[in-house]
Amino acid sequence: MSRPPRARASVLDAFEQILIADSERAATMDAVARAAGVSKGGLLYHFASKDALEAGMIDRLDELVDEDVSAIGAAPEGPVSYFLRSSVLTADPLDRAMLAVSRLAQGGSAAAGTALQRMRGRWADVLRPHVRDQAALDLVLLVSDGLYFNNLLEDGAATLVPADADLEALIALVLRAVDA
Amino acid sequence: MSRPPRARASVLDAFEQILIADSERAATMDAVARAAGVSKGGLLYHFASKDALEAGMIDRLDELVDEDVSAIGAAPEGPVSYFLRSSVLTADPLDRAMLAVSRLAQGGSAAAGTALQRMRGRWADVLRPHVRDQAALDLVLLVSDGLYFNNLLEDGAATLVPADADLEALIALVLRAVDA
DNA sequence: GTCTATAAAAAGATAGAC
DNA sequence: GTCTATCTTTTTATAGAC
Numbered sequence: 158m159s160r161p162p163r164a165r166a167s168v169l170d171a172f173e174q175i176l177i178a179d180s181e182r183a184a185t186m187d188a189v190a191r192a193a194g195v196s197k198g199g200l201l202y203h204f205a206s207k208d209a210l211e212a213g214m215i216d217r218l219d220e221l222v223d224e225d226v227s228a229i230g231a232a233p234e235g236p237v238s239y240f241l242r243s244s245v246l247t248a249d250p251l252d253r254a255m256l257a258v259s260r261l262a263q264g265g266s267a268a269a270g271t272a273l274q275r276m277r278g279r280w281a282d283v284l285r286p287h288v289r290d291q292a293a294l295d296l297v298l299l300v301s302d303g304l305y306f307n308n309l310l311e312d313g314a315a316t317l318v319p320a321d322a323d324l325e326a327l328i329a330l331v332l333r334a335v336d337a
Numbered sequence: 338m339s340r341p342p343r344a345r346a347s348v349l350d351a352f353e354q355i356l357i358a359d360s361e362r363a364a365t366m367d368a369v370a371r372a373a374g375v376s377k378g379g380l381l382y383h384f385a386s387k388d389a390l391e392a393g394m395i396d397r398l399d400e401l402v403d404e405d406v407s408a409i410g411a412a413p414e415g416p417v418s419y420f421l422r423s424s425v426l427t428a429d430p431l432d433r434a435m436l437a438v439s440r441l442a443q444g445g446s447a448a449a450g451t452a453l454q455r456m457r458g459r460w461a462d463v464l465r466p467h468v469r470d471q472a473a474l475d476l477v478l479l480v481s482d483g484l485y486f487n488n489l490l491e492d493g494a495a496t497l498v499p500a501d502a503d504l505e506a507l508i509a510l511v512l513r514a515v516d517a
Numbered sequence: 518g519t520c521t522a523t524a525a526a527a528a529g530a531t532a533g534a535c
Numbered sequence: 536g537t538c539t540a541t542c543t544t545t546t547t548a549t550a551g552a553c
Contacts, residue, residue, distance in 0.1 A: 162536085164536080164537090179445060180443065180444055180445025181361070181362070181443065181444060181445070182361070182362075182444050182445045183445055185527080185528060185529085186528070186529060186530085187527085187528070187529090195536095195537070195538090196537065196538050196539075197529090197530090197538090197539095198531095198532095198536095198537060198538055198539070198540095199536070199537045199538070200537095201529095201530075201531090202536060202537065203536090205530090206529080206530075207528090207529065207530090259443075259490075260443060262490055263360065263361065263439075263440060263443035263444070263489070264360055264361060264362050264443070264444065265359060265360025265361070265362045265363055270490055270491075273490055274490070290506075291499075291503060291506070292499070292503065292506035292507045292509070292510045293510065295499045295503060295507050296480065296507060296510055296511065298483070299479070299480045299483030299484060299487075299507075300476065300479045300480060300483060301483070302482065302483030302486045302487060303478070303479030303480060303481070303482030303483040303486065304479060305486070306482045306483065306485070306486035307479075307482060309443070309486075310439075310442055310450055310453055310454065311450075319471075319472070319475045323471055323472065323475060326470075326471070326472035327472045327475050327476060327479075329472070330472045330473065330476055330514055330515075331476065331514075333514070334510055334511075334513070334514040335510075342518085344518080344519090365545080365546060365547085366546070366547060366548085367545085367546070367547090375518095375519075375520090376519065376520050376521075377520090377521095377547090377548090378518095378519060378520055378521075378522095378549095379518070379519045379520070380519095381547095381548075381549090382518060382519070383518090385548090386547080386548075387546090387547070387548095
């Protein structure tokens, strides 16, 4: 069933893009409508308020997290390795939704903050059986948080965070420290 | 010399508090003036614009980072251990300034983002001689980033991040992995 | 230095035509 | 479903009295 009209998705895409590339401040109803190529009235038909727009973004994240948790649990290379590798921004749909919702959370949306904590909890649950102890689980999650946080601070600028070769060395280091 | 009048510091304190406890959105000139116990006109005498207020906050961070870098380099327990322990929010002046400037960065302030990257670079410089290699340095910085990011997402709610006993185990784990 | 009053712009939301 | 026009509130900033 094609529940969401294409225009609805376009609006959400535009909202996401502005949140990531610019800021929460910049993501006004006006700016989103313009970027999506619709009028403010058109936007408000699909999302009746700013809150509804944010809720739509959070729903998108929730759905992508469902898929991600399945992928982590089933990764052939091992859940921890897969999880860390996927924590480096690749601009895939989940990464983008996460960054967007993080902006909303920083901007003051309580619902966005809750969604992020929920996501973190699901990651913890799927990774726990694959690490040595609580400290190891903390380490893995914190490194992942760190990777995302750095991406959040950059505007696509030079990557402070390990890239390519350095990332492999980092993952190897973490795996030695946490393997169950 | 007592360059900055007391009122100036009060305004900055109020700005910082609202950014941390609420959000970037909530930190309007009006709200800051009210929290600082001055009128909007009074606030604007000390900070002629919102930009000037943000610049004042960034200056405060820069000064506190100066002190912190010295403390890290001179820590008797070792720089890495001291650095990680101090990455857990203690509500000291540096932590507060960092969280506040992080909010500004997420809110779209380019100057705030630059200030945070500058800070991260100074930490890297002071820690580099005390870790094994680049991956180890990345690990330490990312765990620290993760600790701050989690604190940034919470509203003083339950701590997801290791606390007390768990923190010691985490630090021990990291030290084993990175010691030079 | 600090205040009140007010202007000017921007943001969210409504009404109703098409 | 999508548009234009308009209203309300909020936010930043200015003017000028004290």
